Amino acid sequence: KNQVEQSPQSLIILEGKNCTLQCNYTVSPFSNLRWYKQDTGRGPVSLTIMTFSENTKSNGRYTATLDADTKQSSLHITASQLSDSASYICVVRGKTSYDKVIFGPGTSLSVIP
Amino acid sequence: DGGITQSPKYLFRKEGQNVTLSCEQNLNHDAMYWYRQDPGQGLRLIYYSQIVNDFQKGDIAEGYSVSREKKESFPLTVTSAQKNPTAFYLCATQPAGGYNFVNEQFFGPGTRLTVL
Numbered sequence: 304k305n306q307v308e309q310s311p312q313s314l315i316i317l318e319g320k321n322c323t324l325q326c327n328y329t330v331s332p333f334s335n336l337r338w339y340k341q342d343t344g345r346g347p348v349s350l351t352i353m354t355f356s357e358n359t360k361s362n363g364r365y366t367a368t369l370d371a372d373t374k375q376s377s378l379h380i381t382a383s384q385l386s387d388s389a390s391y392i393c394v395v396r397g398k399t400s401y402d403k404v405i406f407g408p409g410t411s412l413s414v415i416p
Numbered sequence: 417d418g419g420i421t422q423s424p425k426y427l428f429r430k431e432g433q434n435v436t437l438s439c440e441q442n443l444n445h446d447a448m449y450w451y452r453q454d455p456g457q458g459l460r461l462i463y464y465s466q467i468v469n470d471f472q473k474g475d476i477a478e479g480y481s482v483s484r485e486k487k488e489s490f491p492l493t494v495t496s497a498q499k500n501p502t503a504f505y506l507c508a509t510q511p512a513g514g515y516n517f518v519n520e521q522f523f524g525p526g527t528r529l530t531v532l
């Protein structure tokens with residue numbers, strides 16, 4: 304069964320600190336993996352996309368890594384800001400006849416002053 | 417959110433009532449999707465449409481219905497047959513559907529439906 308798991312479920316960090324969120328998936332065959340940021344009560348917004356051949360991709364203070372062999376991805380946030388408080392969702396797209404997209408349950412990040 | 421609007425933002429429904437959630441887009445995207453989001457769970461696909469006048473059931477279509485009469489609009493009706501409709505509903509669009517695409521899905525702001 305195609306699944307996407309994320310850890311931790313929730314995380315509280317102090318402003319200015321770094322953190323790393325994890326995503327493990329079993330989707331196969333694999334097409335690409337996205338990280339989305341979802342503010343409370345809003346729709347998700349894409350942060351990064353990684354394809355099979357990519358290992359690292361950065362978007363400002365966000366850096367995503369991908370290990371396609373172990374089916375793991377991480378999202379590293381550097382020098383966190385209060386505005387980083389949100390849910391971060393890992394989304395894996397399979398390479399099937401319909402382009403199946405599997406959403407992880409998300410990690411809820413709270414950045415406190 | 418961009419060019420995707422969902423209305424209303426909050427919706428309250430009495431048991432036994434049908435309600436319709438609106439999703440409109442001006443991005444000229446071919447594909448549109450409806451997802452349901454519950455606490456602690458990933459988004460689950462209700463229905464999707466890759467072209468006008470065509471739509472397909474997703475993973476949890478029971479108790480829901482959709483139409484795609486115009487490219488810009490993809491309304492979702494939550495019927496009385498949906499036994500646990502309280503959730504956050506998200507509409508999304510994508511430039512084109514099909515496998516082997518890296519197209520991003522763009523999400524609307526969502527509608528929170530509560531059954532009283």
